[in-house]
Amino acid sequence: MASPSLLVGQPLLAPLLPVLAQTYDVIALWDAPGPERLATVDALIWAGEFPLDRTLMDAMPRLALIACFTVGYDGVDLALAHSRGIAVTHAGDANAEDVADHAIGLMIAHRRWIVEGDRHLRAGHWTIQAKTRTHSMASARLGIVGMGSIGIAVAQRAQAMKMQIAWWGPRAKPQLPWPRTQDLGALARDSDILVIAARADESNRRMISAPILDLLGPEGLLVNVARGQLVDEAALIDALKAGRLGGAAIDVFDPEPTDPTHWSNVPNVVLTPHIGGATHEAVGRMAQMLLANLAAHFGGTPLPSPVRD
Known part of the structure; x- marks a missing residue:
């Protein structure tokens, strides 16, 4: 046979x-x-x-x-x-646990100035007179978009870090211990860090739009470990350049591989080449x-x- x-x-x-x-x-x-x-x-x-x-x-x-x-x-x-x-x-x-690890790593890398601090030191800008202050992870308000296996794994890690956790997704999940917000806009408005962990399809393409980024605001951090198509990339870059968004830490792009020149003059961003689940x-x-x-x-x-x- x-x-x-x-x-x-x-x-x-x-x-x-x-x-x-x-x-x-x-x-x-x-x-x-x-x-x-x-x-x-x-x-x-x-x-x-x-x-x-x-x-x-x-x-x-x-x-x-x-x-x-x-x-x-x-x-x-x-x-x-x-x-x-x-x-x-x-x-x-x-790969849910590994993607969640990467999401937490991106949060810390950006919020605690680890990547930029490395560049700062190597460029010879570190002096005794000036020390950059960053923000603590504990008590930070974390919003998670999509509460499947990856979202849950992110929340479990964030809880151990004493972060305040909320989430939004299209379906209620009463069994979860973290509160679900009424809509995506409310989650963005009430978060210091917004992690995208949702499944992508045509119904949610570019759901992280300019209005959502504006709600996250000039002190907010966007982290995407899901799919690039979930974020309006042009709106994201515009918000970062204009200072309407505090920062972004991105592992996924639309399209992939992304053109590096696309990001050459974009401030306050940490980028990795879609490696979150690649262990x-x-x-x-x-x-x-x-x-x-x-x-x-x-x-x-x-x-x-x-x-x-």
């Missing part, structure tokens, strides 16, 4: 090929397989932040599973997939979840981490 056929979508997933090839017939999309080869594909391995083109799905009539290696799956048209009877899986909460440990968990989803799909057992909506 022939092995199931897998199509691997992005070159960044190339390290998976030797592992997958032990069990499956593996095809790399970047090798430009022809129509006949695509017609044999049973499952697609995809990095969920990349848009999955409908024409590619049309070229795979046997496709029955889209297995996102990543936690995010915003590049997949779920309605289209499910209308065709195609199951979609993802990596669950495999060796998290990637290992993601690989194990991918293999488990594939084994369950082809074995006819329940999927460990299906995407249902």
